[in-house]
Amino acid sequence: MQANLKVKRFDPADEGGKTWWQEYKVDVHPDSTVLDSLIQIREQDDGTLALRCACRASICGSCGMKVNGDAKLVCKTRVVDIAPNGEQLVIEPMGNQPVIRDLVVSLDTFFSQIQRVDPFLQPDHVPEQGEYIASNDSMENLLTSMNCIMCGCCVSDCTVLEVDANFIGPAALAKAWRFTEDPRDSKRDERLKVLNDEAGGIWDCTRCLKCVEVCPKGVAPMDRIMELRESAIEAGNTNTPGYHHTESFYNSVKKNGRLDETRLAMDSAGWTNIPRLLDLVPIGIAAMRKGKLPPLIPHKSEDHKKVKDLYDNVEGESS
Amino acid sequence: MKYAFYPGCVARGGAPELYDSALAVMDRLDIEHVELTKAACTGAGVLQEKNLKMGDILNVRTFAMAEQMGLPIMVLCSTCQGVMAQANHRVKRDPEYLAEINKHLEDEGLEYKGTTSVKHLLWVLIEDIGLDKLKETFTRELTGMNMAPFYGCYMVRPSDALEFSSNPQRETSLEDLIQSVGGNVTDFAGKTACCGFPILFINQANSMKMVANHTGTAKDLGADAMVTPCPLCHLNLDGYQPKARRQVRGDKADLPVIHVPQLIGLAMGMNEKTLGLKKHIVSTKKIVRMAEALPSKV
Numbered sequence: 001m002q003a004n005l006k007v008k009r010f011d012p013a014d015e016g017g018k019t020w021w022q023e024y025k026v027d028v029h030p031d032s033t034v035l036d037s038l039i040q041i042r043e044q045d046d047g048t049l050a051l052r053c054a055c056r057a058s059i060c061g062s063c064g065m066k067v068n069g070d071a072k073l074v075c076k077t078r079v080v081d082i083a084p085n086g087e088q089l090v091i092e093p094m095g096n097q098p099v100i101r102d103l104v105v106s107l108d109t110f111f112s113q114i115q116r117v118d119p120f121l122q123p124d125h126v127p128e129q130g131e132y133i134a135s136n137d138s139m140e141n142l143l144t145s146m147n148c149i150m151c152g153c154c155v156s157d158c159t160v161l162e163v164d165a166n167f168i169g170p171a172a173l174a175k176a177w178r179f180t181e182d183p184r185d186s187k188r189d190e191r192l193k194v195l196n197d198e199a200g201g202i203w204d205c206t207r208c209l210k211c212v213e214v215c216p217k218g219v220a221p222m223d224r225i226m227e228l229r230e231s232a233i234e235a236g237n238t239n240t241p242g243y244h245h246t247e248s249f250y251n252s253v254k255k256n257g258r259l260d261e262t263r264l265a266m267d268s269a270g271w272t273n274i275p276r277l278l279d280l281v282p283i284g285i286a287a288m289r290k291g292k293l294p295p296l297i298p299h300k301s302e303d304h305k306k307v308k309d310l311y312d313n314v315e316g317e318s319s
Numbered sequence: 320m321k322y323a324f325y326p327g328c329v330a331r332g333g334a335p336e337l338y339d340s341a342l343a344v345m346d347r348l349d350i351e352h353v354e355l356t357k358a359a360c361t362g363a364g365v366l367q368e369k370n371l372k373m374g375d376i377l378n379v380r381t382f383a384m385a386e387q388m389g390l391p392i393m394v395l396c397s398t399c400q401g402v403m404a405q406a407n408h409r410v411k412r413d414p415e416y417l418a419e420i421n422k423h424l425e426d427e428g429l430e431y432k433g434t435t436s437v438k439h440l441l442w443v444l445i446e447d448i449g450l451d452k453l454k455e456t457f458t459r460e461l462t463g464m465n466m467a468p469f470y471g472c473y474m475v476r477p478s479d480a481l482e483f484s485s486n487p488q489r490e491t492s493l494e495d496l497i498q499s500v501g502g503n504v505t506d507f508a509g510k511t512a513c514c515g516f517p518i519l520f521i522n523q524a525n526s527m528k529m530v531a532n533h534t535g536t537a538k539d540l541g542a543d544a545m546v547t548p549c550p551l552c553h554l555n556l557d558g559y560q561p562k563a564r565r566q567v568r569g570d571k572a573d574l575p576v577i578h579v580p581q582l583i584g585l586a587m588g589m590n591e592k593t594l595g596l597k598k599h600i601v602s603t604k605k606i607v608r609m610a611e612a613l614p615s616k617v
Contacts, residue, residue, distance in 0.1 A: 069508060161511040163528035204522050206529075207364050209401075216353035226368050242521045249365040253377070258360045259328040268520030275513035279523075283558055287333070290598045294332040303357040306376065308426060313423055314373050317588070 001086070003028045003037040007049065008092040010099050012165035020228050022046075034074035034082075034089065050102035058216060062149030066092040067102050071153035096165075110152045113169040117176035117195070124186035129187045138183045145178035145224055147217040153212035165180060166200040170211035170221030173202060176227050177224040186255075188234050196229055198236040202228045203242030226271045231299075241268050254311045257301030261294040320447060321387035322393035322438075324349045324352035325403075329550040330395050333558075336595025337550050340580040341395050341440060343593050346457055348448060352393065355384055363551075364473070365517075373421070378406035379420045383431035384481040392437045397549030397582075401473020401481065403437040408480035436449050439474065439580050445492050451497045458588035461614045464544070464606065467505040467537035467574075468493035468583070469556065471491030471549025475511045496579065497546060498546050500586040505542035509533040514552035519559070530559050531567035534574045544575045544606045546582050554577060575603040585610045 005024045010017060011298040024041045032040075035053055042049045058076040065074055065080065068090050083089050088247055095103040121130060154170040161167050168176075176195055180188050195201045211221040233243055248267030270277035287293040289308040301307065330338040350502055358381040360366070362374035381403070385392045395402050410417040421430050438446070454591060470493055475481070483489055494504045515529030534556055537545055547553055553576050560572035576599070584594040584602045585607075596603040 047477065070353055108602070159529070160518075160525060162512070163532065164522075164525045193597060204471075204518065204525065206473040206513040206515065206517045208517075210472075210512075214475045215480060229368050240521075244519055246368050247367055248375075249363070253360045253362065253366055256470060259363070261328070261332050283519045283563070286561075286600050287558065290600060292333065292335055292598045299331065305358075305359075307359045309374065309426070310376055310380070310423055314370065318370075 001028060001032075001080065002026070003032065003034075003087050004083065004088045005034075005037060006088050006090050007038075007103070009049075009102050010088075010093070012101055019259060026299045030080060031238050032079050034067060034077045034079055034091070036073075037079060038074065038091070044096055044141055050100075050104050050133070053106045054195055059149065060148035064094050064151040064153045064156060066090075066156065071095070071156035072213045073151055073153065073171060087121055090279065094152055096155055096158060096161040097152060105152070105156075107137060107152070110155055110171065113155065114173040115149075116168055117172050117179070118187075118191070119172075119175050119179070119180065119181060122187045123184050130186045134183050135246065138181070140179050142181055144219055145181075146218045148174060149217055151215060151216065152216045157210045157214045159208045160204055160206055160310075164204065167204050168195075168198070168200050170205075170225070171219075172221050173205070173228065174221040174224040175226050180228065188231075192228070192232045192235045193237060198234040202232060203240050240291060241270065244268050252298070254308055255300075255304070257304030257307040258296045258299065260298035262296055263298065294303070320443075321351040321353070321383050322443070323388055323390040323439075324354045324382065325358055325399060326354065327394060327396040327399045327550065329554065333554055334550040334578070335525065336598040337395055337553070337578045337580070339424040340365070340464075340578060340584050340589075340594040343589060344580040344583050344587065345440075347587055347589075348453070350393075350443070350448075353388060354379060355392070358384060360407075361399050362403065363398050364402050366440040372403070374402070375416075376407060376420050376423050378403050378426070379410055379431045380424055380429060381405060383421075383424060383429040383466050385400040385430070385435045386431060391399060391444055391607070394439050395548075395578075397471030397474035397547075398437065398551050400437060400439045400548075401471075401476070403578065404473075404482075405433070405477065406478045408435075408438060408592050411583060419507055422495070427453055439472075439548055441491060441492050441496065442486075442581070444579075445488060445495060446486070446613075451496065453583070454499055457500065457586040457616070458613050459586060459610070461582075461586055461610055462613060464500045464502045464609055465505045465542045466497045466502045467507060467540070467542035467545045468497060468510045469533065469545050469549075469552055470511050470574070471547060471552045472511070472513055493546065493548065494563050494580070495581075500582060502582075505537055507533075507536050507540055509536055514549070514550045514555045516617040519555055526555065527559065527566050530555055531561035533569050534560050534572070534576070535564065537576045542574060543609065544577050544603070546577055546579060548579045548580065552576075560601050572601045575599060575606055576603050577603065577606070588615060 002033045010019050054060040056075045057074050063074045094105050095097045097109040179185050205225045245268040248264050359377045367374040374607035519526045557576040564572045581594045591607045
């Protein structure tokens with residue numbers, strides 16, 4: 001079959017670097033992956049095409065790149081599955097990381113994020129004899145995050161990193177989770193506090209699910225970030241707008257059966273935070289002028305008392 | 320065609336024009352509906368951060384109500400769609416967990432058996448009514464109008480819970496709808512990205528950058544309007560567009576962000592009052608005039 005590729009090229013040697021698109025058509029085996037096609041191009045047609053790969057078996061995490069806009073391991077992506085009728089595939093380097101040449105990005109961004117979360121075990125004692133013992137369950141719990149092969153696909157497509165390079169990022173936060181959940185680590189509270197307080201920490205995630213979707217290994221970084229939020233709150237970190245936002249939402253549904261939008265905005269801003277409250281005034285006035293200010297006294301769902309009972313039941317269970 | 324109708328908090332709160340325009344369009348399409356007035360909020364993924372099980376109980380309760388009525392659920396919101404699909408996906412593949420949740424619903428005489436489907440109006444239009452049939456209700460073609468799609472995260476992810484592999488049409492539903500009204504699709508990479516709404520009250524600077532980037536990029540590419548199936552995206556992309564564009568790009572808000580039923584309503588020849596188009600923060604006057612200037616089919 002024919003693979004029809006449109007590749008984004010980048011040559012750093014030209015002043016400031018030169019970017020252009022190049023199209024390739026190659027005849028490949030029906031089972032070929034996108035990586036096989038690219039290697040074939042490099043070996044047979046165009047030796048100048050730069051790409052990074054190693055294991056070709058989705059273990060090493062070297063060949064992350066964008067295919068039709070989404071980051072993928074190209075060794076795990078068959079041409080026939082995404083372009084069964086010879087459709088053109090658009091291949092670009094991963095996003096949110098500086099491009100060195102063509103499809104090769106610098107790993108510095110990725111590893112500087114990983115380093116921010118102290119990615120090593122910090123036990124508080126050395127066992128007198130033998131090794132550190134951890135239960136099987138506690139290790140199985142870590143499997144999601146430990147499956148990470150550091151390919152950078154989640155970093156590439158993170159919608160927060162697109163606007164804020166200071167965000168710790170999905171891969172590093174999933175790594176951080178791995179250490180907060182490890183029973184051998186002694187710095188859980190300290191770690192959670194830093195991740196909670198730091199600019200670019202756990203509360204900056206938008207929950208857009210991109211990282212969950214593009215991760216080739218089922219790490220589901222966003223789910224790990226949500227667990228970090230829950231743990232941070234349980235550990236007493238209640239100083240962030242994110243905490244107030246979640247709390248307000250939870251209580252609003254408990255009380256009304258539905259969301260009280262006005263209250264959510266004010267709770268998240270913080271009732272004593274005058275500048276942030278004032279910041280809500282212009283949008284409130286604009287909405288009012290258009291006749292769409294959410295009601296100040298919230299509508300309740302018809303059965304809101306039943307919802308409250310359900311909450312009481314569930315809360316009684318967990319306490 | 321009949322649905323258990325779950326409009327969601329925002330259509331009944333901050334974006335009332337969505338509710339009104341949806342009812343008008345549903346009426347025109349003879350879509351019967353029973354509003355689930357006793358159902359609770361889906362939790363929007365936020366409630367789930369604090370207590371996932373609580374969120375699942377509330378959603379399963381809603382599914383059970385619809386199941387008792389023997390009706391599929393129709394929603395108007397990408398977030399409702401996604402959060403409900405995720406809850407449904409979780410309980411359907413784990414009977415033990417479902418049984419545990421059903422226990423909480425016993426008092427209300429509810430038990431979910433796992434048969435309720437949840438469909439956004441956008442999918443109903445394409446999958447249940449069909450674009451050909453839909454087109455028969457249009458009185459004008461919106462020829463020459465450039466529309467940028469903006470899905471809302473939970474309308475496209477996670478693709479397994481949203482059953483994309485068995486419903487590949489869902490991946491391009493919004494583009495297909497825009498083409499069905501005769502409009503041009505202004506394609507741009509941000510169409511499946513985050514609008515910034517979830518962090519509006521948490522990290523407003525980042526949220527504003529997202530709003531400015533998406534609306535500015537679509538405008539630069541020639542869009543006359545943006546169309547979204549998500550009222551939360553609408554709240555941010557419309558309501559905060561003036562601030563975001565000023566702050567981030569130093570320009571003015573100039574891209575109307577319309578709801579799916581408003582797009583259909585314009586093609587059905589409905590007026591701006593019926594469709595609530597005057598209730599937007601960014602003026603929709605220009606696109607209303609464009610639509611009204613187009614010839615009506617006899």
